[in-house]
Amino acid sequence: MHRAAPLADADLRHAWALLLDQADAIADSITLTLFERDLDLWERIGPGFRAEVRSSTRQHIGRGLRILAGESTADSDSAVDLWRETGRRRARQGVPLELVLNAYTLGARILWEALVTRAGTDTAAGIDDRVLLAAAKTVWTNLDVQNTILIDAYRRESARLQRQDLQRQQSVLDALLEGRGADPEYAEEARAALDIGPDDAVACVVVLYDGSVPGDALAPAEDRLDRLGIPARWHVRSGVYYGLLSGELPDERGLVELFAPHAAGRMGVASSADGLAGFPTAFQLATRAAETLARGERRVVSVAERLPEVLVAGSPQVAPLLLAETLGPLLTLPEAQATVLLDTLAALLRHDGSPTHAASELFCHRNTVIYRMRQIEQLTGRTLADPRDKMLLGLALVAKGRG
Numbered sequence: 001m002h003r004a005a006p007l008a009d010a011d012l013r014h015a016w017a018l019l020l021d022q023a024d025a026i027a028d029s030i031t032l033t034l035f036e037r038d039l040d041l042w043e044r045i046g047p048g049f050r051a052e053v054r055s056s057t058r059q060h061i062g063r064g065l066r067i068l069a070g071e072s073t074a075d076s077d078s079a080v081d082l083w084r085e086t087g088r089r090r091a092r093q094g095v096p097l098e099l100v101l102n103a104y105t106l107g108a109r110i111l112w113e114a115l116v117t118r119a120g121t122d123t124a125a126g127i128d129d130r131v132l133l134a135a136a137k138t139v140w141t142n143l144d145v146q147n148t149i150l151i152d153a154y155r156r157e158s159a160r161l162q163r164q165d166l167q168r169q170q171s172v173l174d175a176l177l178e179g180r181g182a183d184p185e186y187a188e189e190a191r192a193a194l195d196i197g198p199d200d201a202v203a204c205v206v207v208l209y210d211g212s213v214p215g216d217a218l219a220p221a222e223d224r225l226d227r228l229g230i231p232a233r234w235h236v237r238s239g240v241y242y243g244l245l246s247g248e249l250p251d252e253r254g255l256v257e258l259f260a261p262h263a264a265g266r267m268g269v270a271s272s273a274d275g276l277a278g279f280p281t282a283f284q285l286a287t288r289a290a291e292t293l294a295r296g297e298r299r300v301v302s303v304a305e306r307l308p309e310v311l312v313a314g315s316p317q318v319a320p321l322l323l324a325e326t327l328g329p330l331l332t333l334p335e336a337q338a339t340v341l342l343d344t345l346a347a348l349l350r351h352d353g354s355p356t357h358a359a360s361e362l363f364c365h366r367n368t369v370i371y372r373m374r375q376i377e378q379l380t381g382r383t384l385a386d387p388r389d390k391m392l393l394g395l396a397l398v399a400k401g402r403g
Contacts, residue, residue: 009070012134015127016068018118019111019339026114027061028054030107037106038099048094056086057103061111067350068138085145087153091161097154101147108143114137168193173235174246177283181276190276194233194244201249202275204282205232207241208290217264236357240287244279252302259300266293267300288313308398319399326396329379341379342397344372349394353384 019026031054063079090100115135119127172193180186191198207218218234225232225245234243250258255269268289272278285303292309303310312319323331324363330341344362348369353355355369362369373384382389 003057011126011131012138013068013070015115015119015125015131015135016065016128017071017087018122018125019114020065020069020071021119022114023057023062023065026111029114030061030103030110031057033110034106053103057107060086060107064111064142064233080149083149084153087150088157091154091157096214100150104143104146104150108139114141142300149385155327170235173233174237176244176276176279177237179280181279187276194246195231196246196276200246200275202272202279202282203245203249203252203255204270204279204286205243205245205255206268206283206286206290207264208287208293209241210265210295218262221259221262221264224262228258242283242286245364252304256300256305258300263298263300265299266290266295268303268306269300270303285310308395312395312399322392322399325401326380326392329381330376333379340373341376341399344369345376345393346397348384349397350375353390386389 007320031050034053034057035050040333060082063082067160087100090097112135115127116132119125172190175181175186176190181190188194196202209217222232230245230247230249232245234241236242245255249255249271252269252271255271257262259267259269268286268291270282270286270289272282274281288310289301289303289306292306292313295303312322327342331338333341344358347358348355348363351361355366355373357367359369377383380393382393383389
């Protein structure tokens with residue numbers, strides 16, 4: 001059997017050299033096809049970027065053909081640098097990686113088709129099927145190398161940009177807690193950094209972890225926020241993990257319901273009544289609301305539902321005075337007797353001073369509750385018929401941790 005003569009490298013280089021004078025035309029064909037195929041996307045990106053893509057494609061094709069034609073060995077290293085730089089630049093420009101890879105694949109196909117066309121129209125060129133087959137193998141092998149280098153560069157640059165964005169966001173969050181959101185100029189800068197619209201509502205959610213912090217504790221809640229289209233930016237300040245929520249937000253009760261199934265620890269939420277300028281206040285209130293919960297508790301509360309607790313916790317010097325002036329004599333009783341009276345007082349307050357309803361809750365006779373109520377009023381000098389006394393007794397129970 002007659003064996004075909006081996007294909008010389010010179011034959012392959014000669015074939016590619018025939019396309020050197022068509023390099024720009026081939027590149028422009030690639031660019032035009034690319035733009036036509038993804039017209040909407042490229043129109044959104046803008047004419048300036050399209051011109052840059054056209055220039056870049058000409059550079060890629062011209063350099064690639066010179067390498068394939070064996071005209072310059074120095075171009076090989078520079079081609080790798082070009083692929084890396086293209087990957088980094090497209091990541092910075094926000095071009096989807098899939099679109100970049102599709103462009104390279106399209107370029108490889110059109111380049112090979114140009115060689116096939118030249119072989120068919122220029123019989124004197126001596127490009128036979130063996131040359132075309134070897135050329136196709138070269139093109140697709142090179143494409144694999146290009147894609148590997150480009151993907152690595154794109155992902156590294158994307159990761160770097162994400163770190164920069166995260167650092168910038170965290171810096172902005174720190175500045176907001178320091179009160180810089182009240183400066184209109186900085187508020188505009190913060191909105192841009194955090195991607196917050198001028199009419200977006202703003203709220204704060206705080207998580208207090210008691211012990212080790214599980215890395216994915218808030219992942220289910222974040223997934224739910226994503227599904228609802230609510231952006232969240234998270235940061236840690238003085239050991240407090242907090243997030244700024246923005247957009248079309250529910251009220252505080254709605255935020256509690258949103259996080260409640262995925263409580264990651266003691267959590268507090270507070271809306272900002274004054275946008276970014278009011279975020280420091282929302283942070284303080286959300287933190288105090290979370291602090292009113294017992295350590296180790298996994299629960300979400302709003303400031304509104306914990307106002308008495310927040311008020312007492314926010315004025316620690318007031319709590320001892322409040323207890324002394326209201327429950328002082330009662331607290332000097334033996335522990336068992338004091339506990340019974342405190343439980344009775346709490347039940348009475350929950351039922352607006354009604355002995356009948358309090359007795360039902362406490363599983364005792366109504367007259368027993370009336371007797372205990374008189375003891376409480378005699379010991380404290382307060383009466384449940386007086387709204388002010390009732391308020392003070394309720395706050396005193398909160399300060400005692402029995403509210």
